[in-house]
Amino acid sequence: MSDPSQEPLLQQLLRLHAIDQQIAALERELKQSQEDLFSAMDGVAGLKEELERLDGELLRARTDARTAEHTADAKRDQLERLRARVNQVKTEKQYGAATLEFDLVRQEIRKLEDKELEKLQAVEDLEVRRKAVQEELDAADAEVEPLGEKVGKRRVELEQELAIKRDRRHNRAIRLDRNVLGLYDRIRSGRAEVALAPLTGEGVCGYCFTSVTIQQEMQIKGMSTIVCCEGCGVILFPEDMSPTR
Ligand SMILES: [Zn+2]
Structure with missing residues (x-):
């Protein structure tokens, strides 16, 4: 992607x-x-x-x-x-x-x-x-x-x-990317404003604290693909990434 x-x-x-x-x-x-x-x-x-x-x-x-x-x-x-x-x-x-x-x-x-x-x-x-x-x-x-x-x-x-x-x-x-935008908009329309959450240092979703697999963690940190939390559905991003820059 x-x-x-x-x-x-x-x-x-x-x-x-x-x-x-x-x-x-x-x-x-x-x-x-x-x-x-x-x-x-x-x-x-x-x-x-x-x-x-x-x-x-x-x-x-x-x-x-x-x-x-x-x-x-x-x-x-x-x-x-x-x-x-x-x-x-x-x-x-x-x-x-x-x-x-x-x-x-x-x-x-x-x-x-x-x-x-x-x-x-x-x-x-x-x-x-x-x-x-x-x-x-x-x-x-x-x-x-x-x-x-x-x-x-x-x-x-x-x-x-x-x-x-x-x-x-x-x-x-x-x-x-239209598919990614579609995914993002769907997540947003389903919940109050939050569509993205950081993956914490403990390897859990920063929004609902569900843990991810090692493979998902590597994908998120490598930013090679979009990974959604299996608990709440938000898109996860590396913790050290800043939304403003
Ligand atoms: Zn979650």
């Missing part, structure tokens, strides 16, 4: 592999920055929903509080009328009946006033929660726009870098 007019196949593959890993890293960064932006936008949308929900609750709570206030007001008016009547009674019997009713109404007022307070407290609690959510939303909102700009800018840079790397990759790939 080796061509004396070119650098060894393994060396070519290693260079291609290095470019592919750079491409993968750039693609990861691109994806990650986009995801960060989306999650920030989701955060803002979630807070807006929460705020709308609280507004709805507040509207209902304020109506409840007003109703409780009106009910208590009506009872208080009734008490005033009774007070006037108590002052006008002529007989002891009338007095007894009027004060009894007066006391009953006063008790009812106490209950209604408790309820009134409870409803007012609910409004106040909701207002506190609403304020906190509003503040959180303002802060998140203030972050999204600059983040969007930053991600957009970085995206342009990353896409330019990617275009350069992909071009470089293409130029290398077309010079490679």
Whole structure:
């Protein structure tokens, strides 16, 4: 498989592999920055929903509080009328009946006033929660726009870098033996990015640690032919070989 007019196949593959890993890293960064932006936008949308929900609750709570206030007001008016009547009674019997009713109404007022307070407290609690959510939303909102700009800018840079790397990759790939390139691409598509691994000093695959035969070891070190690991399938290269040079 080796061509004396070119650098060894393994060396070519290693260079291609290095470019592919750079491409993968750039693609990861691109994806990650986009995801960060989306999650920030989701955060803002979630807070807006929460705020709308609280507004709805507040509207209902304020109506409840007003109703409780009106009910208590009506009872208080009734008490005033009774007070006037108590002052006008002529007989002891009338007095007894009027004060009894007066006391009953006063008790009812106490209950209604408790309820009134409870409803007012609910409004106040909701207002506190609403304020906190509003503040959180303002802060998140203030972050999204600059983040969007930053991600957009970085995206342009990353896409330019990617275009350069992909071009470089293409130029290398077309010079490679087609069968070897096919093998390499198949291995890569089957696993996460890793298509090549060094044969360690102990004579095992640097990726999955499966050992190779003496004959395979000699082939790998001599770079006379492409040898794949029988454990994980990656192409093995001599440990002292550098992907960058
Ligand atoms: Zn392996």
